[in-house]
Each structure stands twice: as C-alpha cells, then as structure tokens.
Amino acid sequence: xxxxxxLPIALAIGALALVPLAVSANTxxxxxxxxxxxxxxxxxxxLLAGYGGQFSFxxxxxxxxxxxxxAILQAxxxxxxxxxxxxxxxxxxxxxxxxxYLSFRSGLRGSYFALVTLAFAxxxxxxxxASAVTGGAAGxxxxxxxxxxxxxxxxxxxxxxxxxxxxxxxxxLTRAIERSRFGAQLxxxxxxxxxxxxxxxxxxxxxxxxxxxxxxxxAAAGAFYTQYFLYIDATIAYGTWISxxxxxxxxxxxxxxxxxxxxxxxxxxxxxxxxxxxxxxVPGIDLVVFGALLIVxxxxxxxxxxxxxxxxxxxxxxxxxxx
Amino acid sequence: MxxxxxxxxxxINGLMTGAVYALIALGLTLVYGVLxxxxxxxxxxxxxxxxxxxxxxxxxxxxxxxxxxxxxxVFFAVGYAVQRFVIGPASHGDDSNILLVTLGLAIVIENAxxxxxxxxxxxxxxxxxxxxxxxxxxxxxxxxxxxxGAAVLVTVVLWLLLARTDTGKAIRAVAxxxxxxxxxxxxxxxxxxxxxxxxxxxxxxxxxxLMPTFxxxxxxxxxxxxxxFTIVVLGGxxxxxxxxxxxxxxxxxxxxxxxxxxxxxxxxxxxxxFILVLLVRPTGLFGAKA
Numbered sequence: 325x326x327x328x329x330x331l332p333i334a335l336a337i338g339a340l341a342l343v344p345l346a347v348s349a350n351t352x353x354x355x356x357x358x359x360x361x362x363x364x365x366x367x368x369x370x371l372l373a374g375y376g377g378q379f380s381f382x383x384x385x386x387x388x389x390x391x392x393x394x395a396i397l398q399a400x401x402x403x404x405x406x407x408x409x410x411x412x413x414x415x416x417x418x419x420x421x422x423x424x425y426l427s428f429r430s431g432l433r434g435s436y437f438a439l440v441t442l443a444f445a446x447x448x449x450x451x452x453x454a455s456a457v458t459g460g461a462a463g464x465x466x467x468x469x470x471x472x473x474x475x476x477x478x479x480x481x482x483x484x485x486x487x488x489x490x491x492x493x494x495x496x497l498t499r500a501i502e503r504s505r506f507g508a509q510l511x512x513x514x515x516x517x518x519x520x521x522x523x524x525x526x527x528x529x530x531x532x533x534x535x536x537x538x539x540x541x542x543a544a545a546g547a548f549y550t551q552y553f554l555y556i557d558a559t560i561a562y563g564t565w566i567s568x569x570x571x572x573x574x575x576x577x578x579x580x581x582x583x584x585x586x587x588x589x590x591x592x593x594x595x596x597x598x599x600x601x602x603x604x605x606v607p608g609i610d611l612v613v614f615g616a617l618l619i620v621x622x623x624x625x626x627x628x629x630x631x632x633x634x635x636x637x638x639x640x641x642x643x644x645x646x647x
Numbered sequence: 648m649x650x651x652x653x654x655x656x657x658x659i660n661g662l663m664t665g666a667v668y669a670l671i672a673l674g675l676t677l678v679y680g681v682l683x684x685x686x687x688x689x690x691x692x693x694x695x696x697x698x699x700x701x702x703x704x705x706x707x708x709x710x711x712x713x714x715x716x717x718x719x720x721v722f723f724a725v726g727y728a729v730q731r732f733v734i735g736p737a738s739h740g741d742d743s744n745i746l747l748v749t750l751g752l753a754i755v756i757e758n759a760x761x762x763x764x765x766x767x768x769x770x771x772x773x774x775x776x777x778x779x780x781x782x783x784x785x786x787x788x789x790x791x792x793x794x795x796g797a798a799v800l801v802t803v804v805l806w807l808l809l810a811r812t813d814t815g816k817a818i819r820a821v822a823x824x825x826x827x828x829x830x831x832x833x834x835x836x837x838x839x840x841x842x843x844x845x846x847x848x849x850x851x852x853x854x855x856x857l858m859p860t861f862x863x864x865x866x867x868x869x870x871x872x873x874x875x876f877t878i879v880v881l882g883g884x885x886x887x888x889x890x891x892x893x894x895x896x897x898x899x900x901x902x903x904x905x906x907x908x909x910x911x912x913x914x915x916x917x918x919x920x921f922i923l924v925l926l927v928r929p930t931g932l933f934g935a936k937a
Binding site for chain 2: 377379381426427430432434435436438439440442443444446447450451454564568571575606607608609611612614615616617618619622623626
C-alpha cells in the first residue's frame, strides 16, 4: 500500500464529496445516496466474486441481515443506532461465515455455489416474511427521531457523505487486500483452485475470509439502507433485486477491480434514470436496459467499463507514440 | 391431527402439481445435462409462455389445451434462436459467462413482460376450471388431473426421443463427449440449440397445463424456477427419470408443508431440501458420481 495507491481514491472521493455543495436538489441527492448504497453492496460482492471467483447469487442474505439487524435492535431492544450499525455489520459477517462454511466445506463452486446462495437468501426471505420479530409481511419501522446520535439527519447531504465515506473506506480496504498476501492467495483461488491448493494455500480458509468480509460490507449497505428509509420489509431486505444489483454493478464497471463496483453503479443507475426520463414511467423498462447491458458486457467487454477505458487509453497512447 | 382422507387428498394434489413441476424441471435438467449450464432464464421463459397462453386465449378465444400444438413449436423455435444467436455467441463457452448471460436474459424477459402487461395478475376463465372428478372418497380437480396425465406423457415422449431417434443419439453424444461428437460430424452448436429448444418446448406445454387453474403475472416464473432447481438437484442434474420422480416428490412435500405449516411457511420445506441436497449429495438421488 503506497501513496500512489491512495491518491486516485482520495481524488475520486474528494471530487464526489463536493457534489452536495454544488447541487442541493433532493432528487439528485436521493439518486446519489441510493447509487452509493448499491455501490457499497456491490463492493462486497466484488471482493468475493471479482477477486475470489465465487459468484454468489444471494448477496441479499447479507444485505437483508444488516438491514434487519439494525432495525430490530432499535425497534425491539432500544439499542443506539450507531452501536446497532456495528452489530449489524458483525451479524452480516457471521451469516456470511456460516453460509460460506456450509457451502465451501461441501466443495460447492461455480453454478452450485450460485444456486445455494440463492436458496439461503430465499429461506431468509420466507422466514423474515413469516416471523413476528421482523414484523412479518408488514415490515418494520424505525422510529423517526432526527438526531445525529440516532444516525438520522435532516439533510440528505449528511447521508451522502456518510455513504461516500463508507465507499471510500472499502476502496482503501480493497486496495490493501489487492496488495496483500491474502489478496494474492484469493486471486490464486480464482484462477485455479487446485493449483492454489497444490501450492499449499489453505483455500477453504481464504474463501471463508473473503465471504466473511464480503458479507460484512454488503451488510453495512443494508444497515445504511434501513437508516436512510427508516423502513424495511422482507422483499426489500432479502429480495432478489439486491442480489442482482450487487452483481450487475461490478460486472458492468469492471470485475475484480477496486473502482469497478462504484463506476458500474453510477453508470447503471445514471442510465436507468435516463431511460426512465426517455421512456416515461413504464415499469421495469430500466431493468430491461440493465439486463441487456449485462449480456452486452459479457459478450463484448468482459473487463467492463474500466477495461474498455484502459483499452482505449492504451490505443490512444500507442497512436501518439507512432505519430 | 388431520384425518387420513385429508392427508391422502393433500398427497394426491401434491402429486398432480408435482407432475407439472416435473415438466418444468425436465426442460432445465435436459439443458443442464447437455450444455452443462444452469439456465437462469428458465423461469422467465415460463412466464413468457404463460402470457402467450393467456394472450391467445384472450385474443382468439383459443382453449389452453388446444394451444399446446401451436405454442410448443413456437417456443421450440424461440429456444433454438436464443441459444444459437444469444447465449452461444455471447458467452464464449465460459461457464460463469453463461450463468450471467442467462441471468441477463431473465432480467430482460421478465421486465419486458412487466413493461408490456404491467404487474396485474391475470387468470383464464374456462368452463372446466373448477370441475372435479370423484374417485372413491376423493374429489380431484379435473384440469389438474389432465395436467398430471399430460406431464407424464411428455416425459415419456421426451425419453423416447432421446433414447430412440438419431437426434436423441446426437444429443446424448454431445452430452457425453463434446469433442468426440464434433469429430464424428455432429454439429455441436446445432445440437445445443435443439436441446435448448426442447427445454423451452417443455415450458410451453407446462404453461398450457398450468393456465386453466393458475394465474400469471410478470414475477411468477421466479417461484417456479427455484422449485425446478430443487427438483433438478434432487433428481440429479441431467437425469430425466430423476426430474419426474423429484418433481412428484417435491409436489407432495410442498402440499404437506402447506397443510401443516400454512401457506407462507409452506415453501420453506422445499428450500431446506434444496440446501441439504446441495450440501450433502450434490449429485442428487439419480445423478452419476461427478
């Protein structure tokens, strides 16, 4: 980890942090906060899938656990929201470890891992929808009490800056992992698990560490979501939409890169808003674009937007060198 | 405790639903067995088929059962084209790419249906929708009994097709050894597309059998596809008898769980079986050892 690694992160986060000073429209800030929450959840997914090669289709399990943990702690046990936020992240990590332990120990990978994560998320959704402590199908409200010590703010800019800080923190963490021994081992597992094992890497341990971290990050996104909207129900928390969002953003942005999830989330949701603006309020039309974009990315730009940019920059540089 | 008659009726109802589940799972398991991919668009394609049944009924007054000979070839062609021109070229033969491409397809199809038909739930009104057949002490729904018979029939036809025809032989050859098959002159891309088309044709039949008693909305496929995954995993990925037995079993489990746990928790039994089978014996009950 050197200054050279931190500089682009500091620049990107610093530039984004200035946005609320220039724009005060609530719709813009709402859009940005929501996009950052998706970006954060996607950063979690990217750590496991982008670096570790384990494609989860059920990151809703972690998002939802974070979202419900902070809501239940406040509504049922009167725990302070910030303490609840920390516990929610820990709860998400625990669920991640359990799901990881069960599925990795059984040697599930590829499509099987995708399926089993999907099933875990569905089980949690059905349980949350039926049990009393989560408020059942009616969902759970967090009492409105706008004070900073309650993780509730009158201005959307404050939420924006907190979300941005979380995203920035994970960017630094991702970079640090990239440069670490653990990161190298994780990439080795992605490239060839048998070879990694043959080299003496404890692949189960590496994958467990990755899914635990990944789940913690996505749980943070879920807990933040609850604090922003002060309401949660089973279809939001454990619904397939968030599992899909969490994997779309890194793939479109650039799988296995630190900035990929953030770039992807901004690009996707920017495009989504644009589509809604053009096509009017036809439900689902933005998602049609997302799905098509996923296919197009896999077919033509497997390294996502960042990969495309790098290729274009490389070409421009070569042309300049030739001229 | 429930009386034996109620439990027996729940079991038989479960078997009848299970047969249609089996038909849906059949398409999935066939595609898995040959292409070795998990088709995440399966549920969305089922939804599309159900909307097709609904549309031809509303527009032309075509009976859902009479729609079978019309929609089955149409969906075979759709499936053939989707594999040949979208999934095949887009995924460059990489497994996780195929997973993502079929997921992308699912998102596109589901939301295009949402944009076109909105989120309203629709049903078909047929004269026979609520008719029952009396067998001894049991009252059985007539359309579901027809569904059961037709689903079993399709399974047998499909099995014969694979076992007895040249196309079936080519499909089995590609499933076993792709390179060898192409060396003896089998067009692998064509066989892949035919297999995918057969999977979609199964969905068209299933949709026609479901519509007289079931409803459709753009999100309905998700509920079926997870059940179908469970059946496929339980029966062994790629096994046709496995899909039939798995489907019937899951139908009964769902029916009994619904009886004892209520509707909202009823489905959980299926997912727990799913997770357990994946964790303990991912090759399924009928699957070959990996």
